[in-house]
Amino acid sequence: MIEVQSLSKKFADHWVLKENTWSVSEGKSLGLLGPNGAGKSTTMKIMTGLLCSTEGRVLIDGFDILKQPVEAKKRIGYLPETPPLYEEIKVIDYLRFICGLKSVDKNLWNNQVDRSISKMSLEEVAFKPIRVLSKGFRQRVGIAQTMIGEPKILVLDEPSVGLDPHQVYELREIIKSLKKEHIIVLSTHILSEVQQICDDVVILDKGVVKAQGSLEHLLSSRRVGQLVEIKLRRPSEKILEKLSSMTGVNQVKFEGDTLELALSESNDEGLDLYLNELIKHNCGVRSVVQKHQQLEDIFIEVTQ
Amino acid sequence: MTGPVLAIVKKDLKSLLTSSTFYMLAGLCTTLWGIFFAFEVFAYVQQSYQLSTQVKESGLNIHQNLVSSYVVIVHYVLIFVIAALSVRFFAEEKKMKTFPILLTSPMTSWQIVLAKWIVGAIFILTLLLISSVYPLSLLFFVSLPLKLFFLSYLGCFLVLAIYMSVALLASSLTESLIVCVVLTLVSCIFLLLMGVGKGMTDSLFFQQLFHFLSFDNHFMNFRKGLLSLSSILYFFSWSFMLSLLAERVVEYNRWR
Numbered sequence: 001m002i003e004v005q006s007l008s009k010k011f012a013d014h015w016v017l018k019e020n021t022w023s024v025s026e027g028k029s030l031g032l033l034g035p036n037g038a039g040k041s042t043t044m045k046i047m048t049g050l051l052c053s054t055e056g057r058v059l060i061d062g063f064d065i066l067k068q069p070v071e072a073k074k075r076i077g078y079l080p081e082t083p084p085l086y087e088e089i090k091v092i093d094y095l096r097f098i099c100g101l102k103s104v105d106k107n108l109w110n111n112q113v114d115r116s117i118s119k120m121s122l123e124e125v126a127f128k129p130i131r132v133l134s135k136g137f138r139q140r141v142g143i144a145q146t147m148i149g150e151p152k153i154l155v156l157d158e159p160s161v162g163l164d165p166h167q168v169y170e171l172r173e174i175i176k177s178l179k180k181e182h183i184i185v186l187s188t189h190i191l192s193e194v195q196q197i198c199d200d201v202v203i204l205d206k207g208v209v210k211a212q213g214s215l216e217h218l219l220s221s222r223r224v225g226q227l228v229e230i231k232l233r234r235p236s237e238k239i240l241e242k243l244s245s246m247t248g249v250n251q252v253k254f255e256g257d258t259l260e261l262a263l264s265e266s267n268d269e270g271l272d273l274y275l276n277e278l279i280k281h282n283c284g285v286r287s288v289v290q291k292h293q294q295l296e297d298i299f300i301e302v303t304q
Numbered sequence: 305m306t307g308p309v310l311a312i313v314k315k316d317l318k319s320l321l322t323s324s325t326f327y328m329l330a331g332l333c334t335t336l337w338g339i340f341f342a343f344e345v346f347a348y349v350q351q352s353y354q355l356s357t358q359v360k361e362s363g364l365n366i367h368q369n370l371v372s373s374y375v376v377i378v379h380y381v382l383i384f385v386i387a388a389l390s391v392r393f394f395a396e397e398k399k400m401k402t403f404p405i406l407l408t409s410p411m412t413s414w415q416i417v418l419a420k421w422i423v424g425a426i427f428i429l430t431l432l433l434i435s436s437v438y439p440l441s442l443l444f445f446v447s448l449p450l451k452l453f454f455l456s457y458l459g460c461f462l463v464l465a466i467y468m469s470v471a472l473l474a475s476s477l478t479e480s481l482i483v484c485v486v487l488t489l490v491s492c493i494f495l496l497l498m499g500v501g502k503g504m505t506d507s508l509f510f511q512q513l514f515h516f517l518s519f520d521n522h523f524m525n526f527r528k529g530l531l532s533l534s535s536i537l538y539f540f541s542w543s544f545m546l547s548l549l550a551e552r553v554v555e556y557n558r559w560r
Contacts, residue, residue: 048408070411078408084403085402101405102409149410
């Protein structure tokens, strides 16, 4: 379990994090979101003991990262934005080196290295020096090292940055598979990635937590109604007036041949009525699309 | 050695031994020492011959007049090697963005500094061993006072251990490889010349202070065959103090 309590960080005289409080419980995964400079990487650096907080504290499984760093760090696997890889050594030697760094029992080295290699599908490059690897494989080696020592928590700072769409997809599937065994804290700019991987979300802006909670709760609590897009063959101004006067309709507007209906609540029966009106007025309905609020909408709303 | 320390030592030594830098440095040092040793032997033989023609027997001491001055040269050359090696301690880790893996591993800053120090010590010991081949080859022709020889090399290693701690400190301060080399070199030369201050003051107190602080003075004790506790403590104190500063700088990086 991770507990971030009133976490603040000051660089020179500039606060990059202010009074952040959130937590992640067992079996959950958390997405840290925010625009550039929001404080995501700083938060991760403090969580992993790379930086010290100015105020507040981070508890990793009950261990304070500042006061009991060795115990806390045993429970964390960290992938920084740039994977910390030694170019000249082979992948397998690198992972064995990490076993040593994390004081893994020597009898378990082979087991843990093999497991990391197979989880990350690194078999074909295991005996190659890291310098010859592609960006995608480097990122996988970076994640493989986080798994050594079987830490409870994996902290991944923008793992898919710089990868091509195919590699992003592969990496996402790998991270999803890791969810079963680890608590994952993920920072990314790809909001769909968070929607697919994470259970909880923290949205940061200028060092302040702007929104937090479970993804489901966040999406439902901010849903103010239903948005329906109807494409028409023969749009007319008359129908605009008619629909505006009907109950349950908050707003009606035309965008070219597309009618946008903002309804006060999700109501399929109401929608039938509005569609009937359109048919009566011979507008020629071509398509009806119900738009759901996305994480992107919330992200833009809270960080504006 | 604990797990993480041993892991860093093994990894760093392996990457050092598989890099061309090590072999280039070892080759260069061996060549330089060979040349200087040949000069020393030539000068010794010449002086010895001149003395023998004047007083009918050579009064030269092979240790003082040949081996001891050769060890001083070995130590001068290794200052430059340590400066070159300094980048490998922390500056390169910072530049290659691998430092976070050490700082976020379950180990203390002390263990990181200790591991790097051990790597440097093994490297320097290896080069000292190579350098000892020249004076030891004299054993084929003359008898050498081996106790004095080993004490001279011990003194040399202890002085170099201080320079290595200087290199650790310089490396922890910067991620620029050039700045790191220059900083190490300038600091080592400053420490080397510390004894010069003795001749620049009339105050007896300061003369004694500079005399005590002088690396050369303590190093000379070893070269003369004097194994004094104060000299050993002197070298260990310097090394420990500089390593402590390096550890503080590594730790300070987290607090910035």
